[in-house]
Amino acid sequence: MIPCTLSTYSDLTDLAVDTIIDVRAPSEFAEDHLPGAINLPVLDDAERAKVGTIYKQDSPFSARKIGGALVAQNTAAHLQGPLAGKGGDWQPLVYCWRGGQRSGAFTTILDQVGWRVRLLSGGYRSYRSLVSKMLYDGPLPHQLILVSGGTGTAKTRLLQHLETAGGQILDLEALAGHRGSIFGATASEQPKQKMFESRLAAACAQLDPNKVTWVEAESSKIGDRVVPPALWSRMCTAPRIEISAPLPARADFLCRAYEDLTDDPAQFGAQIEQLRPYHPVELIGQWHDLAKTGDWQTLATGLVRDHYDPRYAKSAARSATPVRRLELPDLSETTLQQAAQTLLSGAAPA
Structure with a gap:
């Protein structure tokens, strides 16, 4: 996988990628997302809430284990569905909330398939900071x-x-x-x-x-x-x-x-x-x-x-x-x- 950093808003127009993939839950995507992004959630809203509850009430280890299984299951569905027709030269950019576990796990699997995958450093939050800088500062x-x-x-x-x-x-x-x-x-x-x-x-x-x-x-x-x-x-x-x-x-x-x-x-x-x-x-x-x-x-x-x-x-x-x-x-x-x-x-x- 290739790290990708956004330093200025204009960097968005220079992204040499074919598809921008937001792997956050649908409700997160609906609130806001990078321009042109598609939503391929590795955890849907109910699954995300479930993993979060286990993390708080049981243990982080149990949450990661259950979350990992769900991420693998959902990633498999995306590979067999929306991504099934992508050729070997397809180059996506992937992000989650802050460039952590969800996007990292998804990107690792896509990388193992053989695609040149770019992972957005800092995730959605890095993009949002650029929007705020433009419109608020x-x-x-x-x-x-x-x-x-x-x-x-x-x-x-x-x-x-x-x-x-x-x-x-x-x-x-x-x-x-x-x-x-x-x-x-x-x-x-x-x-x-x-x-x-x-x-x-x-x-x-x-x-x-x-x-x-x-x-x-x-x-x-x-x-x-x-x-x-x-x-x-x-x-x-x-x-x-x-x-x-x-x-x-x-x-x-x-x-x-x-x-x-x-x-x-x-x-x-x-x-x-x-x-x-x-x-x-x-x-x-x-x-x-x-x-x-x-x-x-x-x-x-x-x-x-x-x-x-x-x-x-x-x-x-x-x-x-x-x-x-x-x-x-x-x-x-x-x-x-x-x-x-x-x-x-x-x-x-x-």
Whole structure:
């Protein structure tokens, strides 16, 4: 086996391996893992708990003996299953929590088969320390410009048009699996905080620090995920472009963008309930009635006018004056495409 050490995050892109294998339990893998890794656990969650209990209540020797048998059994299943078709020139990188017994045992067997196996020194913890260093210790070197505007001004869609037109973007909502408001949950569960940070670190590593990076002006939390301090501090000092559009156009865009929610009136009603502490009973009742009858255009108009815009106005008052305001007549794809080209044509501040 060949030891592998990660000194900087960029070392990840230089790994000359065919497959990255995480041998930790599925719950550990689900919380976070190296980019592109696959999970071939040598102990599943129940087995890991069992071995841990024996270690504490019986003896370390008994735990290692039982754990060793389970690791051998599970490794055999992987060799006969996912790894059965790998040729002699296949080169994997293997890691566990800290590069200890689980990855060591698995790597030894693969090495005996004849594969050139690399073992990550320090395991997942060495990788996690690099992510933390990037996102918590900072500062990030990127030149950010924030795209701001009230709810329904198609900021995320504008980001996508900026990328299509050749701009460099960081889509935080996509990375966090959330659209950034009470109604912003998607069908998929949000990634765990560590996984969100792994996605963010990988995305930042792909960005050219010498080019402007366009980012939507989010709050410090996107759903339940917290924007790490190095990025948040960069966002707080970044110049800002403010997008505005007529209220009917914004309501129409929201109806299109949140079509998944309008397909489930009961869920929409539950989310309206979360606004009850902020509005009179009568207004909440009106919104419930509109949701029940499917009058989404009127409902979207009311939510923007009476809930989102007053809060955005307070937030904007505390922010630095935008370097540019872009007033759009509508939020059609053509208009957003033209807006992206306008922003990229030299209007972006240095």
